[in-house]
Amino acid sequence: MSNGIDIRASLPTDREALEVLYPAAFPDEDLIPLLRALLDEEDGVFSFVAISDGKLVGHIALTMCGIAGRSEKVGLLGPLAVSPHFQRQGIGGALIQEGLDHLKSEGATQAHVLGDPAYYGRFGFEPDSNVSPPYDLPQEWKTAWQSISLHGVKPDFDGTLSVPKPWRQPTLWAP
Ligand SMILES: CC(C)(COP(=O)(O)OP(=O)(O)OC[C@H]1O[C@@H](n2cnc3c(N)ncnc32)[C@H](O)[C@@H]1OP(=O)(O)O)[C@@H](O)C(=O)NCCC(=O)NCCS
Known part of the structure; x- marks a missing residue:
């Protein structure tokens, strides 16, 4: 990035810093187990970090998923965290862009996220009622389930997202 922030794939040696970043970014939520x-996970999870002056200041994970009964590959974005002192500098956006580019290069047709539409809408995500999340969402979260096409055209398939084990926990999909 032009402001001296580098984005790179995460390394095993980033673990300690990641375990400091997440409680700082999410003081009310424990995302460390996820x-x-x-x-x-050995396959299908991509992880990128943002580095400023050698310090890890942001992270995104992306998981390759399927649609039950179909052959398309789609991505699931999250979690995403930026260190509180480094927010509002474009780091979250740069991590999202890196992640989406990588999902596209891996053959994903679209990416999904469960997150604040006011934030993800900035990057082109739109509420999705075609592909259902793996667990029923509470009514107030329905618009938080969003997707973005990675090939410019909105895919015309529907179905239910099938996720690998780390995401098969109902508590991740409910308040
Ligand atoms: C959400 C988060 C990743 C954004 O990272 P960031 O590096 O600050 O993001 P960017 O700099 O790319 O974008 C910042 C812009 O998004 C806005 N923004 C941040 N969170 C927002 C939200 N929930 N709703 C709407 N806008 C939001 C900021 O106000 C800012 O806009 P502005 O510059 O016009 O004022 C970061 O705030 C964070 O880690 N928050 C805590 C954890 C979290 O909520 N993660 C998302 C999980 S779904």
Whole structure:
């Protein structure tokens, strides 16, 4: 990035800093078990970090998923965290862009996220009612389930997202 922030694939040696970043970015939520489970996955999880002056200041994970009964590959974005002192400098956006580019290069047709539409809408995500998340969402979260096409055209398929083990926890999909 032009402001001296580098984005690169995460390394095993980043673990300690990641376990400091997440509680700082999410003081009310414990995402460490999900983070560890994702980083321990051998295939289909991509992880990028943002580095400023040698310090890890942001992270994104992306998981390759399927649609039950179909052959398309789609990505699931998250979690995403930027160190509180480094927010509002474009780091979150740069991590999202890196992640989407990588998913596209891996053959994903679209990417999904469960997150604040006011934030993800900035990057082109739109509420998705075609592909369902793996667990029913509470009504107030329905618009938080969003997707973005990675090939410019909105895919015309529907179905249910099939996720690998780290995401098969109902508590990740409910308040
Ligand atoms: C959300 C988060 C990743 C954004 O990272 P960031 O590096 O600050 O993002 P960017 O710099 O690319 O974008 C910042 C812009 O998004 C806005 N923004 C941040 N969170 C937002 C939200 N929830 N809703 C709407 N806008 C939001 C900021 O106000 C800022 O806009 P502005 O510059 O016009 O004022 C970061 O705030 C964070 O880690 N928050 C805590 C963890 C979290 O909520 N993660 C997302 C999980 S779904």
